Amino acid sequence: MLNPIQVLCSDITSLSLEPEPFASYTEADIISTVEFNHTGELLATGDKGGRVVIFQREPECKTEPYSQGEYNVYSTFQSHEPEFDYLKSLEIEEKINKIRWLPQQNAAHFLLSTNDKTIKLWKVSERDKRPEGYNLKDEEGRIKDLSTVTSLQVPVLKPMDLMVEVSPRRVFANAHTYHVNSISVNSDHETYMSADDLRINLWHLGITDRSFNIVDIKPVNMEDLTEVITAAEFHPHHCNLLVYSSSKGTLRLCDMREAALCDKHSKLFEEPEDPSNRSFFSEIISSVSDVKFSHSGRYLLTRDYLTAKVWDLNMENKPLEIYQVHDYLRSKLCSLYENDCIFDKFECAWNGSDSVIMTGAYNNFFRMFDRNTKRDVTLEASRESSKPRAVLKPRRVCQGGKRRKDDISVDSLDFTKKILHTAWHPTENIIAIAATNNLYIFQDKFN
C-alpha cells in the first residue's frame, strides 16, 4: 500500500455534541476501541462512557467515480453502565475495552462488547417496514372501539423510515475477578474467549451462566506473581488454537485439544533480551500491549512500547521482523514513566493482504510499515490535515542534528495526543484511526 492516503471523510467527531473544531470534550468521549466488521461495511467504536457508535459505509455513488462510500453514523447505544462491586468496594468502569463483531449469519448483525467485568452480546437489526391496518387498534396504537369495526382487513407491511434497533441478547457476567482486556470470537462461530489479567475463559455464545476456564496463570501465592496476560486471540482458521501475550514480552500458543486447561503452552515465542539496552524500564517496555494474527494465520503481530514485531508461528526463538515505531523515545523513558505514558497500550493492525502493518504513536502520529518493500511512513491524524479529499503528508520526527522543514523535534511531541486504537478494513485500504475523542477514516487515493 503506502500510496498517499486520501482523507475519505473529515474527522467524525463522533461523540462531541458541538461541531466546532475546538470543542472541549469530556473524558467519557475518549474512544477506547475501534473495530471493522467482517465485510468492512460497519465500523464500531466504543468509548470511555460505555457507549458504542456504529458507522455504516454508504454504497458507492456511481455518478462520481472518485467517490468512495463514506461512513456515516448508523446507530448509537449505551452498552455498559458504571457499576459498583459492593463486596470489594470497587467501582467498575463502564469503559468499553473491546468490541468484536460476530460473522454475519442473517440479516442482523451481532457484536460483543466488554468492559472490565462483563461481556454483552448485542443484536443490531434494521426495521424498514411496519404493519398497518390492524383491526383492533388504530394508527397510533390505541384500542379501537369495537362498535366502530364493521369489516375485517388483513394488515399489510408498508415501508417506513429505516430504523436501527439494538438490543442486548446475552449478558456474560461474573466470570472475571480481574480486568478483562481481550475478547476474541472463535472461527467455529459458536464460542468465544475472554481474557483478563490472569485467566482466560471460553464461552458459548448461547450460554451465559457457564464458562470454561482454559488458561489460568494465577500463582498459588499472589506474592509470587511475575507476569500477567495482556492480550489474547483465537487463530483465524483453527478453532483449537489461541495465542496470548504476557507482560514479560512472551507469546504463548495454546492448543485446546491437548488438555482442558491450557496452562502448558504448545509454543512459546520469546526474544532474548538485549543486555545492552537494559534499564530500569526494560520490563515495562517489553510488555506486549497487543497481539494480532495475520489474516493468513501464519504470522503474529505484536506491539510493545517501542516496537512492533512480526512473528512466524513456525519460529519461536525470535521474531521474523522488528519495526521501530518510535525509538527516539528510548532515551526519554524516565520522563515517560513519570507522566504515565510508558503504560500506554498501543494496538496494531494488519492490512487485508498481510503486507502492511500499522500502529499508532504520539502527537497523533500513526505509522505504517510495508513488510515487502521495507518502506515505512509516519502520518498525522489531525483536523488541520484532514480536510475532505486532502492527501496526507508524511511526517518526520527529527532527533536533533539536521532538521528539515516541517520536521517535528522529539521534545515538541505532544504526549497527550496518542493514537492507541487503529483498525484496517478487512479487504480494502481504508483505515480508522481513533485520536482521543475523534475518529478519522482515511482511504487510499485513487488515481
Added chain:
Amino acid sequence: MEYKVEAHRIMSISLGKIYNSRVQRGGIKLHKNLLVSLVLRSARQVYLRDYYGGICLSAQQAREWCEGEYMDSEQDKLVPGSKESMPESDGQSEVAVDKQEPSNVVESHAALDVESEASGEQDHAEDGVLDSGCSELKTPEENPEASPTFEVPNGVTTISSNCISGPPPSNPEQATETPNDCQTDGSESVEENSLERTVPQTCTNRKRSADDSELTDSLPKRTKVMSPPLISKNDEKRAETEEMDTSNVSSLITIFGSSFSGLLSSEDGAQPDSEADQDSDSGQICCDQMLKNLNPWSTAIVAF
C-alpha cells in the same frame, strides 16, 4: 553517584504511583502495578549497589571514629542527638568497650540493649543512635562486604548488615515469613491500618538522623536500629503515602530493604534468612506492634 540519585527518584515516583492507583476509579490495575513494582525493584537494586559502593569507600576512615564513638552511641540511645548521656552509663560504656572482645559478648549486650528499649523508646533510641555520629545511616544498609573490615565481631556485623532497618518481627513466625513477604510483586492493597501512621514518623526520624550523621557505620547500633525484614512492600508504600517527600524515601528504602530481599538476586536473598533468625532474638523497634498486625501485602493480594 548519579545512578543513585536517579534510582532514588524513580523509587519515590513509583511509590507515588502505587499510592495513586489505590484511589483511582475502576479499582487497582494489576498489570500497571506489577510493572511499577518491577521498576521499583530495579531502582532499589541500583540504589543499594551504589550505596554499598559508597560504604566501602568510607568504611576505612570511619572505622576508627566508629570505635571511639561507640561508647557515646550506647549512651545516647535514649536522648536524640545528646552526648551528655555519655557519662551516665558507665556500665554501658563498659559494654561498649567490650566491643573489642569476643563477638558473643557484644552481641548479647547489644541484644539486651535492644530489648530493653523495646517499647516506645525506639524512635528516640534510633535518633540517639543515629545522631551520635557513629552510624552511617543513609538508612540503607550496610555493605556486607564492608563489615569484615571492622573489628566488630562478625555476629554483630551480620545482624547489622543484613538488617536493612525495618521493625523486627514481633514473633519468630513472622520472621520466617519474610521471604514470602518479599515477593510482593502484586499491587493490591487493603484498607489502611491506622497504626501505620506511626511508620512515616519513624521514617522521618530516621531520615533526619541519617542526614545528620553521615558517617561511619555503627554496627552495634545497627543492631538496635535494624529490624527484621517483615515490613512488606505495602507498608512502605502506605508510609510513603503519608509523606510524599522524596527525602523520606531513603528511610523507606531501609524498611523496604529486607522485605525486598526476596526480590533481589540469590546472594542477597540469603541474608534475610540469617538476619531474620537473629532479629527474632533482638528487641523491638518502633512500630512493632503495628507491624505485627500487618501482613497486609499478602493479605491484600490474596483478597484481590
